[in-house]
Amino acid sequence: MRIDIITCLPRLLESPFNDSILKRAQAKGLVTVAVHDLRAYATNKHRTTDDYAFGGGAGMVMMIEPIDRCIESLKAQRTYDEVIYMSPDGELLTQSMANELSLKGNLIMLCGHYKGVDERVREHLVTREVSIGDYVLSGGELAAAVLSDAIIRLLPGVLSDETSALTDSFQDGLVAPPVYTRPAEYRGWKVPEVLLSGHQQNIEQWKLEKAIERTKSRRPGLFPQENS
Numbered sequence: 001m002r003i004d005i006i007t008c009l010p011r012l013l014e015s016p017f018n019d020s021i022l023k024r025a026q027a028k029g030l031v032t033v034a035v036h037d038l039r040a041y042a043t044n045k046h047r048t049t050d051d052y053a054f055g056g057g058a059g060m061v062m063m064i065e066p067i068d069r070c071i072e073s074l075k076a077q078r079t080y081d082e083v084i085y086m087s088p089d090g091e092l093l094t095q096s097m098a099n100e101l102s103l104k105g106n107l108i109m110l111c112g113h114y115k116g117v118d119e120r121v122r123e124h125l126v127t128r129e130v131s132i133g134d135y136v137l138s139g140g141e142l143a144a145a146v147l148s149d150a151i152i153r154l155l156p157g158v159l160s161d162e163t164s165a166l167t168d169s170f171q172d173g174l175v176a177p178p179v180y181t182r183p184a185e186y187r188g189w190k191v192p193e194v195l196l197s198g199h200q201q202n203i204e205q206w207k208l209e210k211a212i213e214r215t216k217s218r219r220p221g222l223f224p225q226e227n228s
């Protein structure tokens with residue numbers, strides 16, 4: 001898989017992709033992440049990528065030309081499955097969307113800023129719009145990092161234990177059960193007996209019960225039976 005991220009603030013994306021799982025996924029050749037500085041595609045003297053809004057109003061608008069030039073140069077090199085615009089009014093990111101996008105080959109993520117992009121970008125260049133939640137961020141960069149992380153960890157070979165993405169919260173419509181590690185007792189606070197019993201069937205039964213209980217109490221809207 002390949003992810004091309006277009007941004008006017010490329011440094012914001014340095015650390016998320018240069019540590020831990022996302023770094024290892026790239027080192028193993030399982031994904032290529034390329035960050036593109038929109039300023040490099042600006043055509044005017046001061047290399048600006050935004051301008052005042054027609055009709056007035058507060059805030060700058062990202063211009064179509066640098067964005068179009070950047071996308072065109074990428075499309076000249078390969079075919080893209082989606083050109084995703086990161087925007088708080090996009091389709092809400094869910095686990096099922098991440099699952100679906102993890103099956104694609106090449107993705108472009110365009111990070112919005114200021115008051116957003118010229119509407120013609122959304123009409124003509126973008127194939128999909130994604131939001132990571134109902135709150136407003138200063139720009140699409142952190143959202144693109146979140147979306148990329150959600151996708152990349154699902155790629156075969158990225159997680160060391162191949163089953164662990166399958167046991168994530170949300171994959172079965174349930175949140176994950178509680179987990180414990182040593183010591184078995186700390187300040188009088190004990191780990192549930194069943195987890196120390198070695199009885200695998202009882203342990204699995206307990207985990208499922210806890211997952212169901214937690215989903216019902218914390219995220220009732222997620223619970224499969226109440227969702228369909």
Ligand code: 6GU
Binds near residue numbers: 086112132133134144
């Ligand atoms: Cl994708 N962008 C911005 N700027 N804010 C957001 C968002 C995206 N998703 C939630 N809030």
